[in-house]
Amino acid sequence: MPGDQILTVAQVREAEQALIDAGSSIDALMQIAGRGAADWIWRMAGRHKVTVLCGPGNNGGDGYVIAEAIRERGGHVVVVAAAQPGTDAAKNARKAFASEVLGPDADVSGHVFVDCLFGSGLTRPLTHDHAELVKRLAATHHRAVAVDLPSGVQSDSGMLLNDDLPRYDFTIALGAWKFAHFLMPAAARVGELRLVPIGIEPVEGAARTVVRPRVHEPPADAHKYTRGLLAVVAGKMPGAAILASMAARGAGAGYVRLFADRMDNVPVDVVVDTGILSEVLSDDRNRAILVGPGLGRDGEARERLAIALADPVTAVVDADALVLLTPRGLAERAASTIATPHEGELVALERAFDLDGSGTRPERALALARASGMVIVAKGPDTVIAAPDGRLACARSATSWLSTAGTGDVLAGVIASRAASGVPAFEAACEGVWLHGSAARLCPPAFTASALAERIPAALAACL
Ligand SMILES: NC(=O)C1=CN([C@@H]2O[C@H](COP(=O)(O)OP(=O)(O)OC[C@H]3O[C@@H](n4cnc5c(N)ncnc54)[C@H](OP(=O)(O)O)[C@@H]3O)[C@@H](O)[C@H]2O)[C@@H](O)CC1
Numbered sequence: 001m002p003g004d005q006i007l008t009v010a011q012v013r014e015a016e017q018a019l020i021d022a023g024s025s026i027d028a029l030m031q032i033a034g035r036g037a038a039d040w041i042w043r044m045a046g047r048h049k050v051t052v053l054c055g056p057g058n059n060g061g062d063g064y065v066i067a068e069a070i071r072e073r074g075g076h077v078v079v080v081a082a083a084q085p086g087t088d089a090a091k092n093a094r095k096a097f098a099s100e101v102l103g104p105d106a107d108v109s110g111h112v113f114v115d116c117l118f119g120s121g122l123t124r125p126l127t128h129d130h131a132e133l134v135k136r137l138a139a140t141h142h143r144a145v146a147v148d149l150p151s152g153v154q155s156d157s158g159m160l161l162n163d164d165l166p167r168y169d170f171t172i173a174l175g176a177w178k179f180a181h182f183l184m185p186a187a188a189r190v191g192e193l194r195l196v197p198i199g200i201e202p203v204e205g206a207a208r209t210v211v212r213p214r215v216h217e218p219p220a221d222a223h224k225y226t227r228g229l230l231a232v233v234a235g236k237m238p239g240a241a242i243l244a245s246m247a248a249r250g251a252g253a254g255y256v257r258l259f260a261d262r263m264d265n266v267p268v269d270v271v272v273d274t275g276i277l278s279e280v281l282s283d284d285r286n287r288a289i290l291v292g293p294g295l296g297r298d299g300e301a302r303e304r305l306a307i308a309l310a311d312p313v314t315a316v317v318d319a320d321a322l323v324l325l326t327p328r329g330l331a332e333r334a335a336s337t338i339a340t341p342h343e344g345e346l347v348a349l350e351r352a353f354d355l356d357g358s359g360t361r362p363e364r365a366l367a368l369a370r371a372s373g374m375v376i377v378a379k380g381p382d383t384v385i386a387a388p389d390g391r392l393a394c395a396r397s398a399t400s401w402l403s404t405a406g407t408g409d410v411l412a413g414v415i416a417s418r419a420a421s422g423v424p425a426f427e428a429a430c431e432g433v434w435l436h437g438s439a440a441r442l443c444p445p446a447f448t449a450s451a452l453a454e455r456i457p458a459a460l461a462a463c464l
């Protein structure tokens with residue numbers, strides 16, 4: 001899968017050790033990382049004053065390298081040391097910084113505050129003094145930049161170990177992305193993200209970022225069925241299924257057929273079938289099925305879900321269907337299943353599959369994927385996608401304007417459409433999440449779910 005890798009602290013340490021075993025050194029890596037970060041900070045600050053806050057570990061070491069790189073270019077830089085450097089590499093970087101270092105009580109202000117207090121080595125909350133120092137410096141500078149991670153953020157979970165930590169304009173990740181760059185609540189504080197590569201090799205089994213998919217124009221001899229027939233099963237509230245169908249129409253499938261009892265006011269390009277569900281689904285031209293949006297939770301809904309899951313094509317299961325889903329209902333599945341739970345539905349599924357819901361969001365999504373055999377799209381401001389075989393992907397929030405009714409139906413429709421187009425389940429989920437986020441960015445503020453659905457083809461256009 002394409003996309004940059006996202007590493008846990010343990011994976012970073014192992015990867016770093018591999019580089020050292022191959023002949024590099026921490027000092028050399030710190031130079032690459034620090035100077036790479038300094039390039040970004042230089043662009044932001046120019047000749048305005050930069051204050052670098054350095055901690056005791058290698059994150060602090062990066063700070064001295066950054067400060068020295070800016071000083072060498074003729075920039076105006078001040079270092080505040082919150083503690084004396086404790087690692088050999090940080091001590092060396094401190095020695096190489098050819099200017100004055102101020103103590104934590106110094107009264108400084110300036111244009112850019114660079115937080116190099118703690119990075120991935122943070123093991124406990126910041127002390128009161130450290131937390132106050134970070135807040136004070138963020139308040140006395142126009143812009144705040146976190147190096148690798150904002151201090152006080154737990155790298156693997158995205159949890160904030162202190163209250164009231166500052167919001168950063170920019171976070172410069174070193175070597176690889178960390179989960180905290182994508183997971184809430186940290187993701188809301190990191191600002192714009194940049195990555196400075198330091199030569200870390202691909203790590204087996206690493207999570208990946210969700211990136212723009214590559215989509216091809218249909219072949220010259222394509223017709224609607226070769227492009228993919230998607231069956232959308234409606235229920236009690238047909239509006240949600242119509243919305244999903246409209247989104248699906250724009251995401252690549254050649255034919256979207258909506259199964260419903262009776263339906264009025266359906267857009268002309270959505271075909272409604274009012275026949276018998278098992279017969280509609282027995283059409284062997286069906287490539288994927290979507291069930292759940294507006295399905296309801298009564299006996300009839302249960303029956304429709306059972307019929308849908310008996311169909312041997314990729315199924316996207318969303319909304320009400322997630323609440324009705326049981327391990328037994330999946331036992332006979334002969335094709336891939338993609339579930340798209342929000343947090344509440346995720347908890348319901350965890351209960352249904354006898355999971356305790358412990359761990360970080362990616363760990364929870366993976367545990368559920370493994371236990372259920374489904375691809376899990378744990379959606380929210382920090383959407384995580386997990387496959388039963390252990391693949392994991394994280395998406396950066398596109399815009400919080402997505403927090404409006406019906407956008408989940410649009411997501412389900414887009415993912416189902418990608419699956420109907422022949423894209424394998426995990427990739428279809430990642431592509432759907434990307435297209436959904438990209439369409440949201442193309443919308444004006446306060447958009448509606450149907451406006452979002454209308455922007456899906458424009459998002460797709462950017463992938464050709
Ligand atoms: N990976 C790479 O390839 C590269 C990584 N690089 C950089 O290294 C960074 C990781 O460095 P790091 O491991 O030294 O951790 P860092 O965050 O600086 O300090 C943690 C130290 O402080 C301590 N400590 C922890 N929490 C504390 C607290 N609340 N209050 C007080 N003390 C606390 C803790 O020691 P402890 O007291 O727990 O024994 C630990 O020693 C990484 O983020 C990146 O910037 C680049 O330089 C080069 C390439």
Ligand SMILES: Nc1ncnc2c1ncn2[C@@H]1O[C@H](COP(=O)(O)OP(=O)(O)O)[C@@H](O)[C@H]1O
Nearest residue numbers: 342379380381399400402403405406407408409
């Ligand atoms: N604050 C947010 N920031 C970014 N995306 C969000 C936010 N809130 C919701 N979303 C996205 O919007 C969609 C909401 O889906 P869902 O909760 O199922 O809503 P609905 O049931 O109304 O369709 C998901 O794709 C989710 O990732």
Ligand SMILES: [K+]
Nearest residue numbers: 115118147149
């Ligand atoms: K930091």
